[in-house]
Amino acid sequence: MKKTGAQIICESLIAEGVEVMFGFPGGYILPFYDTLPQYPQLRHILVRHEQGAAHAADGYARATGKVGVCVATSGPGATNLVTGIANAFLDSVPMIAFTGQAARQFIGKDAFQEIDITGITLPITKHSYMAMDAASLAATIKEAFYIARTGRPGPVLIDLPRDVQLDQAEFVYPEKVNLPGYKIPTRGHPTQLKHATRLVNEAQRPLIIAGRGVIISGGSEELKQFAEAAQIPVVTTLLGIGCFPENHVLSYGMAGMHGSGYANKALDNTDLLIAIGMRFDDRITGKITAFAPHAKIIHIDLDPAEIGKNIRVDVPIVGDVKAVLEAMLKMVERRQHVAWLEQLDEWRKQHPMTDVRDGTSLLPQYVIQKLYEATRGDAVVVTGVGQHQMWTAQHYFFHEPNNFISSGGLGTMGFGLPAAMGAKIGRPDKTVWLVDGDGSIQMTIQELATLVQDDIAVKIAVMNNGFLGMVRQWQELFYEKRYVATPLSCPDFVKVAEAYCIAATRVTAREEVLPAMEQAMAHDGPFLIDFKIEPEENVFPMVPPGASVAEFIEAPKKEVSTWPRRSTP
Numbered sequence: 417m418k419k420t421g422a423q424i425i426c427e428s429l430i431a432e433g434v435e436v437m438f439g440f441p442g443g444y445i446l447p448f449y450d451t452l453p454q455y456p457q458l459r460h461i462l463v464r465h466e467q468g469a470a471h472a473a474d475g476y477a478r479a480t481g482k483v484g485v486c487v488a489t490s491g492p493g494a495t496n497l498v499t500g501i502a503n504a505f506l507d508s509v510p511m512i513a514f515t516g517q518a519a520r521q522f523i524g525k526d527a528f529q530e531i532d533i534t535g536i537t538l539p540i541t542k543h544s545y546m547a548m549d550a551a552s553l554a555a556t557i558k559e560a561f562y563i564a565r566t567g568r569p570g571p572v573l574i575d576l577p578r579d580v581q582l583d584q585a586e587f588v589y590p591e592k593v594n595l596p597g598y599k600i601p602t603r604g605h606p607t608q609l610k611h612a613t614r615l616v617n618e619a620q621r622p623l624i625i626a627g628r629g630v631i632i633s634g635g636s637e638e639l640k641q642f643a644e645a646a647q648i649p650v651v652t653t654l655l656g657i658g659c660f661p662e663n664h665v666l667s668y669g670m671a672g673m674h675g676s677g678y679a680n681k682a683l684d685n686t687d688l689l690i691a692i693g694m695r696f697d698d699r700i701t702g703k704i705t706a707f708a709p710h711a712k713i714i715h716i717d718l719d720p721a722e723i724g725k726n727i728r729v730d731v732p733i734v735g736d737v738k739a740v741l742e743a744m745l746k747m748v749e750r751r752q753h754v755a756w757l758e759q760l761d762e763w764r765k766q767h768p769m770t771d772v773r774d775g776t777s778l779l780p781q782y783v784i785q786k787l788y789e790a791t792r793g794d795a796v797v798v799t800g801v802g803q804h805q806m807w808t809a810q811h812y813f814f815h816e817p818n819n820f821i822s823s824g825g826l827g828t829m830g831f832g833l834p835a836a837m838g839a840k841i842g843r844p845d846k847t848v849w850l851v852d853g854d855g856s857i858q859m860t861i862q863e864l865a866t867l868v869q870d871d872i873a874v875k876i877a878v879m880n881n882g883f884l885g886m887v888r889q890w891q892e893l894f895y896e897k898r899y900v901a902t903p904l905s906c907p908d909f910v911k912v913a914e915a916y917c918i919a920a921t922r923v924t925a926r927e928e929v930l931p932a933m934e935q936a937m938a939h940d941g942p943f944l945i946d947f948k949i950e951p952e953e954n955v956f957p958m959v960p961p962g963a964s965v966a967e968f969i970e971a972p973k974k975e976v977s978t979w980p981r982r983s984t985p
């Protein structure tokens with residue numbers, strides 16, 4: 417029996433195991449929406465802006481490891497997805513974006529709400545399709561999911577002319593894809609593996625820097641075994657946070673622009689850097705010519721395009737991180753690097769990361785530490801972009817992959833709320849906290865309505881400093897305190913939340929922090945806390961732009977931290 421294009425899309429989604437999609441309807445995607453009630457197993461979450469749909473699909477994908485799905489109509493609906501697609505592209509997040517399109521006969525004629533969305537998104541998608549007939553839809557969708565999820569994951573767009581959704585064809589979901597030109601490297605080259613292992617066995621001051629590729633490959637356990645076997649300290653990138661337990665004795669936290677002083681010192685002094693599933697973003701390298709000046713570099717990555725792109729590499733290994741680590745684990749010698757680890761611990765004493773100044777003011781670092789305490793480290797934490805994002809990365813400790821969800825490559829303000837929504841839908845049994853800035857949340861604040869309509873119990877901590885804080889920090893440090901366009905007037909977030917029928921409270925003092933968080937978590941449903949934090953607090957340490965990572969600036973005033981750092985012996 418024949419089915420309509422719209423039915424074929426739904427059947428294909430079910431065949432791919434899709435349970436939920438985030439979207440917003442309009443004329444040219446209406447046949448698809450009209451068909452949805454025939455498939456009650458496909459949950460549709462109506463967002464309030466298509467950017468929210470893309471970020472929600474992204475948050476869902478990062479929280480679950482599955483492919484996120486978003487849907488928009490043509491024209492403005494499709495262009496509203498663009499930021500979210502770019503965000504997923506830069507952070508290698510598997511996503512399918514469906515867009516409505518004018519009927520085939522109107523394409524290229526500037527029809528109402530016709531826009532060349534495959535053209536617009538060409539540089540920010542892993543692949544894109546315009547579906548030109550109902551008969552090929554199933555194969556297109558099969559391919560699209562395969563491409564999105566395999567290899568280095570990324571977003572794939574499928575543009576759906578309105579009449580293709582209405583045309584009829586036989587539905588057969590293909591068993592396999594036929595993509596002869598699409599090759600996924602798996603195991604690293606044996607000669608390179610041998611070479612790399614020999615360097616690991618000989619190194620005196622080895623260091624692992626691990627990125628999101630470890631999480632994507634599911635290689636956290638292999639990373640742990642490898643690091644333990646050869647006793648190699650581990651630092652991570654921002655998006656690598658959680659790929660190695662941060663309470664592990666070999667964990668030295670995040671490196672880079674706002675990384676710890678000791679992680680950056682380690683980068684500056686290592687004699688063998690083993691870079692795993694990361695891409696040497698400039699936020700990690702600082703001044704390229706001064707990066708890891710004493711080190712030979714082994715770079716393990718699935719994407720050959722990343723090798724040698726920013727940094728010279730001595731041993732490139734193209735392959736799946738998990739498989740490569742498994743192979744190297746078999747060859748690596750059990751080693752101890754006592755002097756090197758003692759040196760790192762000494763640097764940790766000299767440059768402690770988790771200080772919170774004494775006193776009564778409500779410091780954001782204190783709030784994040786209390787969040788760790790309140791959740792016992794067992795939550796999915798999603799952030800916006802700015803200072804609050806860095807404080808979360810620095811002061812919350814993540815012990816498992818997929819629990820820290822943040823926009824890294826694109827650094828998209830407005831990512832937080834919809835991404836948290838997607839994360840909570842994907843992992844309903846987990847407590848999901850959004851730590852957002854007063855600026856970031858205002859970019860997608862309308863999604864509060866989605867939380868209510870679809871009963872999505874995200875807990876929200878707004879770090880309200882009355883500024884576009886991260887930009888203000890740069891103005892303070894590098895533009896002689898000229899605060900141009902960064903003081904930010906905000907609505908009363910408690911009243912805004914209440915207007916959306918979301919419970920909320922305001923916190924202005926340290927002693928109120930923990931009780932408010934406990935109240936939020938005990939509450940059945942979404943909850944917002946407006947934390948009125950110290951307005952001009954800065955994120956330290958900081959590697960100034962253009963400087964080497966060893967030249968980090970530290971907080972002007974320091975006290976010894978009592979914050980527990982390591983629990984694993």
Ligand SMILES: Cc1ncc(C[n+]2csc(CCOP(=O)(O)OP(=O)(O)O)c2C)c(N)n1
Pocket residue numbers: 800801802803804805826827828829830852853854855856857879881883884885886887
């Ligand atoms: C969409 C977008 N516009 C502009 C920026 C540049 N930017 C980076 S951080 C930041 C300030 C963020 O302010 P807020 O969300 O209040 O967080 P805070 O830094 O105060 O914690 C800005 C404007 C961005 N990253 N994304």
